[in-house]
Amino acid sequence: MTDRSPLIRVTAMPADTNPYGGVFGGWLMSQMALGAGSLASRLGQGKAVVVSASDFAFPGAMAVGDELSVFGEVTATGTTSMTVQVEAISRERNSEVTTRVAEGTFKFVLLDEEDRPRPVREATLSRQRENDNG
Template sequence: MRVTAMPADTNAYGDIFGGWLMSLMDSAAGLVAARRAKGRAVTIAMEGMKFHAPVRVGDEVSVYAEIVKVGRTSMTIAVEAHARDRHRETTRKVTEAHFTFVAIDRDRRPRPVDA
């Protein structure tokens, strides 16, 4: 997932809101979870959120997500966000976390991931 950080996403100091980044990361993890579960999956936890560097307006933010564990009904997904100044080629890791998702059925009850 790749987006540009815009002025509307900043706090009073001009840095991008951490919540904006968390939302992107949750969305990326959700896409991976739904694909693996072949259906609806919901976020039940986020662990180990670490902010390494600020994101500035105009930075290109890339979010990478990969499954690191699959249980009977749940999945743990490692997510990293990297930022790149729009006029440079180098990137920097700005945040990382692990998200846990549970596959659910039509009645919103946990179901096997491999169902």
């Protein structure tokens, strides 16, 4: 985990809790979607919109004040799509203790200026190959 750079980092606030006082799973998913979307649009060199979210698990819990870091990587590319696997790690506010609190997969479609699906550019594929090789 320490060798990776987070796609997004944010602190959970009281408004982010569910009726039971824990951090709301929907808030976690939205932060993960923001991080994954940032990666997809950067690598895709343009607009990338979520078309599906799947395989979500919430193996841990986080509290108000904890810091959430979202990490992700492109695991597949299609003609016009990109699949991003995401992991969310919580760090306790006043310590270095971390917990994996969520994981899931987002699929994005890249869009052109008229909001029509467009092909994944070769630069994206080259960058992904470089990441896969080291």
